[in-house]
Amino acid sequence: MSLTSHVYTEKDVGDFFDQTTQTYLTFWDSEGVLHTGYFSGDDDEDYRAAAERTSDIMAAEAGIGETSHVLDVGCGCGNFLIHLADRYGCRGEGLDLSAERVAFARKLAGDRPGIAFRHGSATRMPYEDGSFTHVVSQDALFLVPDKPRSHAEVNRVLRPGGIFAFSDFLQPREDIGERARKHVYDRVRWGGGYSLVGYQRALEDAGFEILLARNLEDHIRQTYRVLGKTARERAETTPDAAARDWMLAFSESCGEIQAAIDRGEFGWGVFVARRR
Incomplete structure (x- = not known):
């Protein structure tokens, strides 16, 4: 694993998402959806479906099915866990460093039975050993400063033979240029991460058997192409100056993110591993 020029703390990450949650919900998506999409092709621009x-x-x-007990680490606004509960009938909990996002997730979940959300750290999970059949995460674990510790915690709260399935952002190469550092890493308080192969080694070191490791670079490029285009279009029809400036800045970052992907400075992967 390699780091960029700045090492961020868990407090830095939590504070950033606390401070930006309402801005994001107001300017972008009222339900808090912003995960990388899996697109059907280059001409697919339906972000929510992806x-x-x-x-x-x-x-x-x-x-994951009706008998699953799922922990969503870095649950954000709760969309992933709520989707799993609604579609597959599982029960579960969401855990996130941002108190603001946890509060929103609780409101979004309403009175759905069998799911709950907690404010807490991936490196000090408030759960007993072997509590869950599955641990999942979407595009969140890259922000944990002490990644080996978070992997150990995932292993601990999983039952023997339990499944760890997640998507995450990758740092494919050691050297990161200033543009990528500004628009990709520092923008979200990310100190640095793993390559696809490096991630697999880290999981194996934590006691996991790798079942799947897939590079999905094309899908993350398409995600930010679509998001950047959407942000520009919304900015053109937004009367509020602050909202317009936020959308245009986000659109600019989306373009820089695509360039960083092309330079091998940013990536995305999906992993499935089993606790030994």
């Missing part, structure tokens, strides 16, 4: 497809692919690869 984001839902990612969730369904991960659920299928993990074997």
Whole structure:
């Protein structure tokens, strides 16, 4: 694993998402959806359908069903866990560093039975050993500063033979340029991460058997192409100056993110592993 120029703390990450949650909900998506999509092709621009497809692919690869007890680490606004509970009938909990996002997730879940959300750290999970059949995550674990510790915690709260299924952002190469550092890493308080192969080694070191490791670079490129285009279009019809500036800045970052992907400075992968 390699780091960029700045090492962020869990407090840095939690504070950033606390401070930006309401802005994001107001300017972008009122239900808090912003996960990488799995697109059907280069001409597919239906972001919400692609984001839902990612969730369904991960659920299928993990074997989640009515008897599953699922922990969503870095649950954000709760969309993934709520989707799993609604579509597959599982029960579960969501855990996130951002108190603001946890509060939103609780409101979004309403009175759905069998799911709950907690404010807490992936490196100090408030659960007993062997509590869950599955641990899942979408595009969140890259933000954990102490990644080996979070992997150990996932292993601990899983039952023997339990499944760890997640998508995450990758740092394919050691050297990161200033543009990528600004628009990809520092923008979300990310200190640095693993390559696809490096991630597999880290999981094996934590006691997992790798079942699936897939590079999905094309899908993350398409995600940010679609999001950037959508942000520009919304900015053109938005009367609020602050909202317009936020959308245009986000659109600019989406373009820089695509360039970083092309330079091998940013990537995306999906992993499924089993606790030995």
